[in-house]
Amino acid sequence: MARRVGRGDGTLKTAPWLRWIWLGPAAFLLVFLAVPLAALASRVWDPESVARLLDGPTWRIAALACVQAGLSTVLALAIGLPIAAVVSRYRFRGRALAQALVTVPFVLPTVVVALAFRSLFGPSAPQGLAVVIVAHAYINLAVVVRIVGARWSQHDDRYETVACTLGATRLRAFVTVTIPMLRASIASSAGVVFIFSFTSLGIVLVLGDSTTRTLESQVLRQTSVLLDFPGAIATAVIQLLLVCTVLAIGAIVTRRAPTERPLPPTLRPLPRNALGRVSVLAVAGIACALVLAPVLALVLASFTSNGALTFDWWRSLGSIDAGTTRIGSPLSALATSLAFAAIAGTIASLIGAMAAISLITHRVGRITALAAIVPLGVSAATLGLGTLLAFGRPPFDLRATGLLVPLAHSLVAVPLVVAVVAPALRAADPRTQIVAASLGAHPTRAFATAYGPILRVVMLAAGGLAAAVSLGEFGAASFLARAGDPTVPIQIVRLLGRPGPQSYGVAASLAVVLVILTLALVLVIDRAGRGWRQSSGRTSEAGLA
Incomplete structure (x- = not known):
């Protein structure tokens, strides 16, 4: 049987096991x-579970989780967009290192990130909404930088140049030209960050309090503590419905965003003026410092006890x-x-x-x-x-x-x-x-x-x-x-x-x-x-x- 395979310009006889x-x-x-x-x-569909779908406390937790996820998304975008603009558009020494470091928080386990923030702020630091939002923005920074940066590197800057020649300021050109062109990638990254923050578990358990519970943590509590399986099932279904709703909204926003013909990704030299060069390098340096600070605090916590250097914690790893x-x-x-x-x-x-x-x-x-x-x-x-x-x-x-x-x-x-x-x-x-x-x-x-x-x-x-x-x-x-x-x-x-x-x-x-x-x-x-x-x-x- 002749079948076309891949993007080739001929027909091939495909092995039967490959077809199946x-x-x-x-x-x-x-x-x-x-x-x-x-x-x-x-x-x-059990009557008790159907009734729990309309349970008021569960929906209040969902509302709190939406607020937390929304704030986490806003902070991640506020920090990630300047970093994406720098590492995806400019050529400078250390750019590859900065881009790699920004990716590190995303690949780290969420429990490790949560413990790193506790080490950074101190074990006695208050837990709650603020630190959870910061931790979520930290771990999802790579999502914004990678998704938006990939699109920004293909953006044609001549659109902004034309807007400026017509009398627009650089800020107005950025708001009216650049942002609309990046709207699809921004919406896509925002949707991913929102879902990750909304369904967070490890960070909420380690850094959160009663005001930062997510539906994910509620499912765990209902099954392992309360032994309320009908309630856990209803909570899981509510979360699944909300996640699907967010994905659908993100798809609609992305589809309606304006498009342009992308250019091959290219890196440009640093700005000629001193302020521009300093700004680019400062953003890259701050990005590296933001990523490394919690990790270094975690490493330091593993070697200290009451402010003194110790190896006792490492020797205790093998102790029952x-x-x-x-x-x-x-x-x-x-x-x-x-x-x-x-x-x-x-x-x-x-x-x-x-x-x-x-x-x-x-x-x-x-x-x-x-x-x-x-x-x-x-x-x-x-x-x-x-x-x-x-x-x-x-x-x-x-x-x-x-x-x-x-x-x-x-x-x-x-x-x-x-x-x-x-x-x-x-x-x-x-x-x-x-x-x-x-x-x-x-x-x-x-x-x-x-x-x-x-x-x-x-x-x-x-x-x-x-x-x-x-x-x-x-x-x-x-x-x-x-x-x-x-x-x-x-x-x-x-x-x-x-x-x-x-x-x-x-x-x-x-x-x-x-x-x-x-x-x-x-x-x-x-x-x-x-x-x-x-x-x-x-x-x-x-x-x-």
Whole structure:
């Protein structure tokens, strides 16, 4: 059967297993996404759960969470837009470092970020709305800088030049020309930041108080403290509906935004006037300082006790009494997290790669790849609760296997894997496959020749990204992890819930270890990305030779 593959200019005989590869991710999403959500939805139609959908206290929590998320979004935009303007438009020494540092908070576990802010402001600093908003803006800074910066780097400045020649001031030209052109990217980033802040759990638990509860934290409280499962199900459904509403509003705003023909991304030299040069460098320097301050405070907290230098907290990592209630040492929690991350990274990279491959081998693959993005719109607490309802009781009780947490983590990471692998496959030159097939190669061999080198590299990068997500994930794990087998984020929250300097110091040390592991995975991803670009170039040259 002749089928067109990729962006090529010929028809190829596609291997049968490639045409049906979409069945793998489709089955995975059906079992571990659709079934848990169906299990959750089936209990909503219970009369008690339906009544709880109209529960006043739950909607008051939703309103408070909306206010908190809105303020967090405004602060993230206020800080992120100037940084995006600098790192995406100007060429200066240290630009790449500033851009990389801005990305660091987003890849760090939320519990680690929360503990870093407690270390920065001091353990006795008051908790509440203000510090939660600042922490949310900090962790989502990369969302604004990356999304808006990518669009800003392609903006044609001649529009502003024309406006100024017609008598507009620079400020008026920026407000009437630049901002409307960036409206789509600003709306997109604002929507993402709002959803992340609205569904926040780790930061709210560590830094928040009764005025900063989110629906995510309410679901956790209802299931683990109040044992109110009908109320938790109703709360999870309300949160899902609100998230979908925000996504729909963001899509409408983005669609109505004005467009322009984008230019190739280019960097311009620093402004000629001294004030402009100082302003650009000052923004870059402030951005680096804002990112590094909490992390350095966290590292310092792991080595100090009552203002004196100590290594006791690090030596206590292997102790079963390190601030815990004899449920295992912090190092055992680290071993559990690493094992879960390895399993989740492997599963997510395989499922996500199959979904991405199906995009270029079968029409149904587009639907499968689109379905693979759905977990981004489902909160971790909702996913964890649904998984617990579906696979935490007979006849499909998987709790004893220890696979519930890595399966939930892999589901959360699959959309990111698809986002990494799919563009790499689309960027590959399909003529290499055509040449291999014309020389008599089997369809599978021809596909492997064209896409194999790229897949090996990007799957490594995607697996590392999935492992990093698993290491820091807290929401789903808080529902699914067994009491005697916690992950590192859960162990950190438990340590912070106990009084005394030892618990705080050991939590800080454990958080520093998690920071090191996460950044190591980011470096692996970065090296893999460079390897992909080199492999792509070599494969294209070989195919055209």
